[in-house]
Amino acid sequence: MSDLDSIETDHSASRRRFLTVTGAGVAGASLLSMFDARQAPAQIKGTSLRMLIWSHYVPAYDVWFDDFTKKWGEKNGVNVRVDHIPHLELPARYAAEFAAGAGHDLMYFAGQILTGHYYKNLIDLSDLADGLGKKYGGWLESAKSAAQVGGRWYAIPDYFISIPVLYRKDLFASVGLGEPKSWEDLRNAARQLKPKGHPAGMQFSHCNDANHNWRGLMYCFGAKETDASGQNIAIDSKEMREALKFSKAMYEEGMTAEVFSWDDASDNRYLASGVACWIHDAISAYHSTRVTNPKVFEQTFVLPEVAGPAGLKWNVGEPNVWAVWKFSKNVPAAKEFIQALADSQKEAMQASLGYNMPFLKDQYKKPMPYLGNDPKLSTLQEQAQITAFFGFPGPMTPAAQEVLTTFIIPDMFTRVAREGDIEGTMKWGVGEIRRIYAKHKAT
Amino acid sequence: MGKVTASASPKQNGLLAEVLSGRAERLRWTRTPTARRYLFGYTLLAPAVLYVTLLVGAPFVFSLYLAMSDATVGDPVARFVGLENFRAAVETSVFYTAVRNTLVFTVGAGILKGLLGTTLAFLLVQPFKGRKFVRALVVIPFTLPVAVSVLGWKWMFDSQFSVINWALSRLHLIGAYGSPDWPVWLGQPALALASVMFVNVWRGFPFGAIVLLAGMTSVPPEIIEAAKVDGANFLQRFRMVIVPMIAPILFIGTAFDTVFTLSDLSIVYLLTNGGPDGATEILPTLAYNTGIRGGALGRGAAISLFLFPLLLPAMILLLRTLRRRQY
Numbered sequence: 128m129s130d131l132d133s134i135e136t137d138h139s140a141s142r143r144r145f146l147t148v149t150g151a152g153v154a155g156a157s158l159l160s161m162f163d164a165r166q167a168p169a170q171i172k173g174t175s176l177r178m179l180i181w182s183h184y185v186p187a188y189d190v191w192f193d194d195f196t197k198k199w200g201e202k203n204g205v206n207v208r209v210d211h212i213p214h215l216e217l218p219a220r221y222a223a224e225f226a227a228g229a230g231h232d233l234m235y236f237a238g239q240i241l242t243g244h245y246y247k248n249l250i251d252l253s254d255l256a257d258g259l260g261k262k263y264g265g266w267l268e269s270a271k272s273a274a275q276v277g278g279r280w281y282a283i284p285d286y287f288i289s290i291p292v293l294y295r296k297d298l299f300a301s302v303g304l305g306e307p308k309s310w311e312d313l314r315n316a317a318r319q320l321k322p323k324g325h326p327a328g329m330q331f332s333h334c335n336d337a338n339h340n341w342r343g344l345m346y347c348f349g350a351k352e353t354d355a356s357g358q359n360i361a362i363d364s365k366e367m368r369e370a371l372k373f374s375k376a377m378y379e380e381g382m383t384a385e386v387f388s389w390d391d392a393s394d395n396r397y398l399a400s401g402v403a404c405w406i407h408d409a410i411s412a413y414h415s416t417r418v419t420n421p422k423v424f425e426q427t428f429v430l431p432e433v434a435g436p437a438g439l440k441w442n443v444g445e446p447n448v449w450a451v452w453k454f455s456k457n458v459p460a461a462k463e464f465i466q467a468l469a470d471s472q473k474e475a476m477q478a479s480l481g482y483n484m485p486f487l488k489d490q491y492k493k494p495m496p497y498l499g500n501d502p503k504l505s506t507l508q509e510q511a512q513i514t515a516f517f518g519f520p521g522p523m524t525p526a527a528q529e530v531l532t533t534f535i536i537p538d539m540f541t542r543v544a545r546e547g548d549i550e551g552t553m554k555w556g557v558g559e560i561r562r563i564y565a566k567h568k569a570t
Numbered sequence: 571m572g573k574v575t576a577s578a579s580p581k582q583n584g585l586l587a588e589v590l591s592g593r594a595e596r597l598r599w600t601r602t603p604t605a606r607r608y609l610f611g612y613t614l615l616a617p618a619v620l621y622v623t624l625l626v627g628a629p630f631v632f633s634l635y636l637a638m639s640d641a642t643v644g645d646p647v648a649r650f651v652g653l654e655n656f657r658a659a660v661e662t663s664v665f666y667t668a669v670r671n672t673l674v675f676t677v678g679a680g681i682l683k684g685l686l687g688t689t690l691a692f693l694l695v696q697p698f699k700g701r702k703f704v705r706a707l708v709v710i711p712f713t714l715p716v717a718v719s720v721l722g723w724k725w726m727f728d729s730q731f732s733v734i735n736w737a738l739s740r741l742h743l744i745g746a747y748g749s750p751d752w753p754v755w756l757g758q759p760a761l762a763l764a765s766v767m768f769v770n771v772w773r774g775f776p777f778g779a780i781v782l783l784a785g786m787t788s789v790p791p792e793i794i795e796a797a798k799v800d801g802a803n804f805l806q807r808f809r810m811v812i813v814p815m816i817a818p819i820l821f822i823g824t825a826f827d828t829v830f831t832l833s834d835l836s837i838v839y840l841l842t843n844g845g846p847d848g849a850t851e852i853l854p855t856l857a858y859n860t861g862i863r864g865g866a867l868g869r870g871a872a873i874s875l876f877l878f879p880l881l882l883p884a885m886i887l888l889l890r891t892l893r894r895r896q897y
Binding site (some may be wrong): 218219221222225239241244245246247248266331333334337383384385386387388389391393396397400402410525528529531532533534537538541542545555559562566567 | 730754863
């Protein structure tokens with residue numbers, strides 16, 4: 128996943144204009160009819176609502192979102208203020224607001240899901256979650272991981288970002304390969320195409336994508352981070368060793384040392400430059416390539432995920448959830464807003480260019496907004512079946528969050544790719560993770 | 571104040587009179603010019619004391635409290651755990667990597683900034699056409715917002731589009747993109763650490779040069795001339811005349827730079843976030859990722875407090891040397 132804004136090229140202005148116009152068009156066409164569908168209670172009229180949200184990777188979505196909130200506020204007599212900040216700055220902001228006991232009425236966990244940390248200080252939103260579940264055919268199982276603690280909903284899932292495989296059909300065909308079905312197919316393609324100047328790439332570094340991608344491969348190989356309760360680590364397994372062994376081979380045969388330096392946007396550039404034969408990234412890479420290199424874009428295809436050796440397919444997405452502080456001054460308006468936004472999921476997904484994947488089952492009815500209209504992205508309509516989040520198969524506990532933010536999993540893959548010592552790496556990684564879980568159990 | 575009553579004994583009355591006379595004496599003293607001078611002085615000092623107490627002292631005490639508690643970002647009611655968080659930190663191998671990198675980063679960057687800053691100061695003290703313009707130019711790295719300048723360097727170190735690599739390649743010093751000798755600045759462990767140090771040096775050495783320049787311009791030219799007449803060469807003049815005369819400024823500059831470098835989070839966080847595999851992990855990034863992003867405030871605070879024993883001896887040494895020179 129990466130920031131569309133961060134790929135500055137000569138074409139950035141026209142891309143931004145394209146995205147902005149798309150967002151504005153969607154907003155204008157649909158907002159009025161949406162708001163007619165639901166009337167908020169009179170008690171929120173004349174109140175104020177301050178919300179904190181990240182700056183979306185797709186600028187058009189923020190345009191739509193800001194317009195949506197403005198019109199929702201006007202319709203319901205609520206003075207709404209939206210503060211967008213980069214997602215990496217959000218954790219420090221949460222900590223500051225919590226320490227001060229004051230801040231936004233409605234906030235957003237993106238990137239770092241801290242529901243498990245803050246739940247004692249968050250409003251229990253189970254009534255809202257249950258209502259939404261009933262209305263839209265129930266929640267995906269993975270939704271609970273990000274939003275529930277002890278069976279109660281302390282956050283409301285908004286959407287997740289999937290991290291699919293993006294591959295070059297023409298390059299695969301040039302070595303006689305068709306659509307990849309498995310990690311082994313991806314490895315084989317990279318092995319054949321690297322000597323021709325088209326290696327593959329996945330980040331072996333301290334960035335979000337490294338955390339997602341290597342977990343995706345791990346889970347496809349049958350490795351687990353914890354048990355289903357999320358309390359006991361389960362990473363010390365044969366499957367994890369196989370995943371590490373495979374990643375080393377895949378790196379040596381099909382990648383270059385560049386991947387050790389990559390950030391979240393590097394793989395976007397790698398694809399757009401025409402070098403990569405495949406990458407594993409959010410569809411921001413697909414959209415940015417459309418603008419920066421149309422020829423490459425024509426040949427870029429998207430797959431929800433590829434399978435591990437036993438046919439397992441898990442894609443590690445990035446969830447985004449709403450939460451409400453107990454000290455929020457306007458809980459009723461916050462809940463009304465979440466409800467209104469959930470009711471507008473179709474428009475939101477369209478505005479995000481198919482980026483915002485829903486958490487509610489009925490919202491996967493085909494054709495899904497945007498994805499259903501793009502033949503190459505339509506494959507992502509099956510994403511609900513294979514989405515997992517960090518800590519899998521357990522929930523995103525505070526311990527799992529710390530393992531994520533200290534990059535232990537990507538570092539394990541990096542060590543093996545560089546040094547090849549699987550047992551030494553397992554000893555180190557399992558030891559570090561065990562210490563973290565032990566500390567969290569003790570507190 | 572109690573009343574002097576007729577029923578009190580003569581001894582009690584004597585004591586009371588003594589106390590009252592002492593108070594009256596003190597009251598008289600507060601009206602003297604000396605007392606007023608003291609009062610005025612302390613009044614002027616008070617904002618600084620208040621500032622340091624509130625913005626330095628209180629956070630420091632608070633971080634000590636956090637480091638000895640099991641506080642998390644979401645749990646304000648923390649238990650006292652003694653030195654447990656410090657023990658937990660030293661048990662991990664990442665911590666030792668971070669300490670090593672922090673020391674290499676601080677000492678290495680400090681030496682380079684000292685050398686480059688001194689050289690630049692000597693160049694800038696010479697009279698030449700456009701000196702004011704050049705002086706203004708060299709402070710640009712120091713004055714640019716860190717996020718802007720570091721993102722610029724991130725592009726220059728990019729694995730694919732690095733302008734440095736393209737220039738080196740055009741000069742035939744390295745191969746073309748994709749060749750084995752194409753440097754991956756932020757991906758190879760030694761190069762990655764050198765790169766983050768380089769950016770720190772690039773940002774910081776103009777500050778050193780300016781500090782040194784300010785000191786050098788305060789040295790009376792006749793002293794330098796006298797040294798020249800006595801046959802002192804350039805290095806002798808620098809070592810035996812200029813340095814002793816500007817030592818207080820140099821010490822303060824060094825102290826500031828050491829503190830800034832040791833606690834510099836932004837450059838590493840924006841360039842590599844401590845990767846790959848801890849190659850550029852320093853104590854501030856480890857503390858931030860553990861304490862704020864990971865939510866383990868107590869352990870994050872404990873990791874950050876390890877900066878304190880690293881910094882304390884250096885500061886004591888500098889300030890003692892400075893005081894010895896002043897008296």
